[in-house]
Amino acid sequence: MRIDIITCLPKLLEGPFSDSILQRAQNKNLVQLNIHDLRQFATNKHHKIDDYAFGGGAGMVLMAEPIVRCIRQLQSERSYDEIIYMSPDGDRLTQTVANELSLKKNLIVLCGHYKGVDERVREHFITREISIGDYVLSGGELAAAVLCDAIIRLLPGVLSDETSALTDSFQDGLVAPPVYTRPADFEGHKVPEILLSGNEKKIEEWRFEQAVKRTRDRRPDLLDK
Structure with a gap:
C-alpha cells in the first residue's frame, strides 16, 4: 500500500x-x-x-x-x-x-x-x-x-499475530471483552476461573458473553445496529 x-x-x-x-x-x-x-x-x-x-x-x-x-x-x-x-x-x-x-x-x-x-x-x-x-x-x-x-495495522504481515486484528473491538460489532494477564491473583483480585480452565470452547463462549454485556452497558448504540 x-x-x-x-x-x-x-x-x-x-x-x-x-x-x-x-x-x-x-x-x-x-x-x-x-x-x-x-x-x-x-x-x-x-x-x-x-x-x-x-x-x-x-x-x-x-x-x-x-x-x-x-x-x-x-x-x-x-x-x-x-x-x-x-x-x-x-x-x-x-x-x-x-x-x-x-x-x-x-x-x-x-x-x-x-x-x-x-x-x-x-x-x-x-x-x-x-x-x-x-x-x-x-x-x-x-x-x-x-x-x-x-x-x-490491518495489512497482512504488519502485526506479529495476524489474528490479533480480527479480535479487536468493533470487528464483530461489539466492544472487546475484558482481558487479564499474570499474576492470577493481584492484591486479592483474581482472574475469572474460566480463563484458567484451558477449555477453549468455554473460554470463547465466556468472552462472547462478556463482549455482549460490555457493549450493552457501554455502547448500546452498537447493539441497535
Missing part, C-alpha cells in the same frame, strides 16, 4: 509514523508513507497557501491551486483508489471503513487547516471525506495519523 499525505504542517506527522507498528510496517516495506509539504506547491514567492474567505468572516482558507497542483502531480505518476479529505463533517471513521480502505492500493489523504479548504477542491477532486469524531482539531494532521494507523 502507498499513502500520500498532503499537509501544510509536515512536522506534525513525523512522530506518529516514526515508532512502533507504523514504523515497522514501513521498515518491512508493507506500506509506503509519503508526506507532501503543501507550501512546496505554492506559486507565489512567499509560498502562501491560504487567503481570506470571500464574503468575510474570521479565519483563513487553504487555496485551491497548491492543493490541486499537488494532487495532479501525484496522479500523473500513478492511479489512486481514493482522495480523502479529513473533515469534521465527513463520514464517521469506523472499523468497517478502516477494513474497506485497508484493501486499497494507493490513497491520497488531504489535511485541512484553518477554516478548511476551498470548496471547489472538495467538489471536484475529493472522492471521500472522513471524520474521526464530532469535534474540531487545529488541523487534519492528527486525524490523518489516526486514519493511517487504523488502516495500516
Whole structure:
C-alpha cells in the first residue's frame, strides 16, 4: 500500500509514523508513507497557501491551486483508489471503513487547516471525506495519523499475530471483552476461573458473553445496529 499525505504542517506527522507498528510496517516495506509539504506547491514567492474567505468572516482558507497542483502531480505518476479529505463533517471513521480502505492500493489523504479548504477542491477532486469524531482539531494532521494507523495495522504481515486484528473491538460489532494477564491473583483480585480452565470452547463462549454485556452497558448504540 502507498499513502500520500498532503499537509501544510509536515512536522506534525513525523512522530506518529516514526515508532512502533507504523514504523515497522514501513521498515518491512508493507506500506509506503509519503508526506507532501503543501507550501512546496505554492506559486507565489512567499509560498502562501491560504487567503481570506470571500464574503468575510474570521479565519483563513487553504487555496485551491497548491492543493490541486499537488494532487495532479501525484496522479500523473500513478492511479489512486481514493482522495480523502479529513473533515469534521465527513463520514464517521469506523472499523468497517478502516477494513474497506485497508484493501486499497494507493490513497491520497488531504489535511485541512484553518477554516478548511476551498470548496471547489472538495467538489471536484475529493472522492471521500472522513471524520474521526464530532469535534474540531487545529488541523487534519492528527486525524490523518489516526486514519493511517487504523488502516495500516490491518495489512497482512504488519502485526506479529495476524489474528490479533480480527479480535479487536468493533470487528464483530461489539466492544472487546475484558482481558487479564499474570499474576492470577493481584492484591486479592483474581482472574475469572474460566480463563484458567484451558477449555477453549468455554473460554470463547465466556468472552462472547462478556463482549455482549460490555457493549450493552457501554455502547448500546452498537447493539441497535
